[in-house]
Amino acid sequence: MPFTLTQETQFEEDIKKSRFQAIAAVVDNEQDVKSFLERHRDPTTTHQCWAWKIGHHVRFNDDGEPSGTAGRPILATIEGNDLTNVIVLVNLWYGGIKLGTGGLVRAYGGCAGQCLLLAEKIELIAKKNVQFKCLFNEWSILQYELKSHEIEYVENYQADGVYVEARLQIHQIEPLALKLQDITRGREAVKVMDEET
Incomplete structure (x- = not known):
């Protein structure tokens, strides 16, 4: 049985002088996704990468990071937690030290994972x-x-x-x-x- 979140949750961490901030929230349709991304648009970030899952529909965005290093690891944490009707946005403020592709995968996926670990979950009842x-x-x-x-x-x-x-x-x-x-x-x-x- 899939789960969803009870409320919006945030988590921040610094990795090699770069700041990562994950924001997870409940979304029930694509309009909710658009509203969430508008609300959290931040021109001070270097990258705003995200993934969402609603039922069987999934989308993710690397926002200029090397393909597969940001959106896909974020989506993997959503699916790994058996969640649906959820979006996770990970903001990055670059601190000058390159993480490499493996480092990016770990940073984006790890930050999203920590955020979802903190989030309160409830069973999504059909x-x-x-x-x-x-x-x-x-x-x-x-x-x-x-x-x-x-x-x-x-x-x-x-x-x-x-x-x-x-x-x-x-x-x-x-x-x-x-x-x-x-x-x-x-x-x-x-x-x-x-x-x-």
């Missing part, structure tokens, strides 16, 4: 979107059920009843489906949408 409808007099019971399990939902009142879209953890779908069938006496069923997190 969720699915579901839809169902019920009559007005049935909605209060179902609404109570959703609220008591802290399930996010949107209700839409129509002439023939209430249409509900909710986002549930996988293990919550069946109990809700059974409750809906029970309350509506088998008239309605929960429809699971295709989209996965």
Whole structure:
């Protein structure tokens, strides 16, 4: 089961007079990635190398460092920690002593790894979107059920009843489906949408 971070975390270290700073954060989509990189753009750095992973999608950037010496080692630390929906940016302020390709790999990967070691992680629970409808007099019971399990939902009142879209953890779908069938006496069923997190 993959994990993600609870909050943004930073780590800094000096290696042969160069300063490395890693910043790790949660990202749920490419817009989050863009916003994160905009927020942390720093013209004083020599290089800003990064990698991110969201589900099966990965990207990394060496930002002018020799190919494979920065972005890929950062990505390796994300995957090595079984993380997803995470971006790690490593800033470098060059101090005048060249590290060589092996040194760069160790520095970027090591700094990212230390940052992720400090970060608090939580299990990323897969969720699915579901839809169902019920009559007005049935909605209060179902609404109570959703609220008591802290399930996010949107209700839409129509002439023939209430249409509900909710986002549930996988293990919550069946109990809700059974409750809906029970309350509506088998008239309605929960429809699971295709989209996965």
